[in-house]
Amino acid sequence: MERFVGELLARAGELARSQGLPCQVVLGGSAARGTWLAGDHDIDIFLCVPEHRELEEAMAIGRQLVLEHEERYAEHPYVHASLGGFDLDIVPCFSISDPSHLRSAVDRTPFHTRYVAGRIRGLEDQVLLLKAFMKGIGVYGSELRTGGFSGYLTELLVLKYGSFAAVLEASASWRPGLVIDLENHGSAIHTQPLVVVDPVDPRRNVAAALTLDRFAQFIGAARQFMAAPHERFFFPAPAEPLKDGELVRALQARKTMIIVVEFRPPDLVEDIIYPQLQKAQASIRSLLDREGFSVLRSGGNVSGQWGWLLFELLVWELPGVKKHPGPPVWEGQHLDSFLQEDRLILSGPYIEEGRAVVEVLRKYRRPDDLLRDRLGSLSLGHHLSPSIRSSFVLYQGWEILSIQSQDFRLFLSRYLSLRAWPAAQD
């Protein structure tokens, strides 16, 4: 790996010189700090240009560095390539002198590398243990899908507490609202569950992407691990696509109704798709709940050409009658409109908590009727809405056995065996 990276850095430097671009070529992330987790495949190379030059000049270097590449876009464009078994990102940024005056978030990275590299010497193994533990339980990575701990965050935690074991022990007294401020900068006010003040940019919370649930999951897993250490925390049993027999047995035990919305997802990076998968689930759950179909849990997955939204229902058949609450009785105009609606009334109007209420015939007695009618009018995320609306297929109950995609079966397996930490018997 080191030789491969060394060659890349050297060639990038040559290309810049030959084109008259003053450019610092900086290896970013864990590879530069000796905290590179085996099995990771990510190499980040930053091409830092002076502020009076254009990022596009650095992009040109990136394109020439690896001919077979694609251009991706985060805050700015960058070059992505698969090369020698690695996922390579070549990221243009500006050389700046003060990280509190950034042009873009990536400009901060060289400062992070410098801060950590100078202090982590001798603690690299502790960082690797912490990363491997977090990866094993599924809280490693600050991308939106995971909402976990970034590599930089794990490094700062080890710098704060001194070792892998010390971080785990400390977590026993962590609560949401915890503030860690290594350089005693004093922090701006953040509302995230964990605030780690960035040593190189005090206004920034390094743990901004960490969700409450991943924060809690780490605390819980650390407690389980300290009570009964086991290698499964680092090397969990890999999830396998669920076989027909396993799926049948799970459905027989749970006796719920699983509904799957299958669709063709748009071709977008995970950090854009994932929040929309969450939004789509929330919209559909709220529709189902409003109409009286109680949802136990839901899940969403996009994998290549297919996307799935899954809803597990506790209630999927409702009676003919439905309670329809109206306005407070003293709002006369509203009351008149409510009473004039054209419908078959089974009971009422009667009064409940000051409101007029009627019991009417229910329109949707089954969730599939509801979804077929109303899915198209829900807000399912900017890019997902059109994809889902244009063509979705609804599967329910035993019908989901007919979805043969191994990606779907893997998604189902993870959905059903969802665990915050390994089981004792694993």
Add this chain to the structure above:
Amino acid sequence: MERFVGELLARAGELARSQGLPCQVVLGGSAARGTWLAGDHDIDIFLCVPEHRELEEAMAIGRQLVLEHEERYAEHPYVHASLGGFDLDIVPCFSISDPSHLRSAVDRTPFHTRYVAGRIRGLEDQVLLLKAFMKGIGVYGSELRTGGFSGYLTELLVLKYGSFAAVLEASASWRPGLVIDLENHGSAIHTQPLVVVDPVDPRRNVAAALTLDRFAQFIGAARQFMAAPHERFFFPAPAEPLKDGELVRALQARKTMIIVVEFRPPDLVEDIIYPQLQKAQASIRSLLDREGFSVLRSGGNVSGQWGWLLFELLVWELPGVKKHPGPPVWEGQHLDSFLQEDRLILSGPYIEEGRAVVEVLRKYRRPDDLLRDRLGSLSLGHHLSPSIRSSFVLYQGWEILSIQSQDFRLFLSRYLSLRAWPAAQD
């Protein structure tokens, strides 16, 4: 009626004189004020003794006045009898000079009679109309079961607004929090939906017993009546016990599950039983809701030897799996106990909103199993709890057809046709 009452008053006076008891014999309530609603059967006679004498001396007069009687108890004992087609209450009280220094609530009644009698001349018909309207729609009476307007309250409303029609018109702008203060006493702070300061005792809210829903019902019914006046508001179609065929058709349309708890009620006055019927319903609804059985509506009735609690369910069969939320993960001791509970886990533990959650096998998949097991441990009201626990019978779905009691069928009829005001087509 007048002659009958006159004779009673005279005889009571004679009895008091013959026994040397200084006693004012006062006709109370509407009979004394010319606002006596035809069809009413209540006559209240107050025997007012000086404060240095004993109420028991007046009770003795009452007992002799009507030999066939029973003794009842509210704040103090009183004599009740059915005589000549009337329900007669003979109530001992103290003659006091200032109604703000009462010995008991009944001592206030002569002051009410005096206040109204002196002012209502010429408006008696307006009071009768208002009472009849309120009785017709079901908001007349301050007993707990109705939670409506007392006779004294209707009289004060007519004094305030001047006529039946004016009260209805005024109600279009009524809102919860309304204060009516005829004598500009300035009121103590009350939290009831309607506050009518008692002209003879400013600390008291004459409308204290009026519930928000009966207040709203009057406002709504007044609006409907003014838009389309009809005698049905005064003379509603009498409720008839539901016939088998009507019950079958209602159940077929609603497609809900009706569960009835039948029990032997204790022999107590309605004002004691009724709040306990409400409490019992609330306890059972909350148990059903907690376990996932969604309740559309409930009702309760006591009639002679039998009592019934009715629950109409939207959901009455649940899947095998149940979500069981645990403590926040950072509460380590609680987490340990939660994880050590002995149970079959279908999914989890996973994290939701910072809490550990497991999905386990559900214990109660049907409401009848739940109620048979747990009804005995619920708090169902001081006197009702032991009655219900000692022997209850559970009916569900079509089984309720087998309850032949006409009182039950009348209760069912009222439950199903519940209306805040008459329908246009009635």
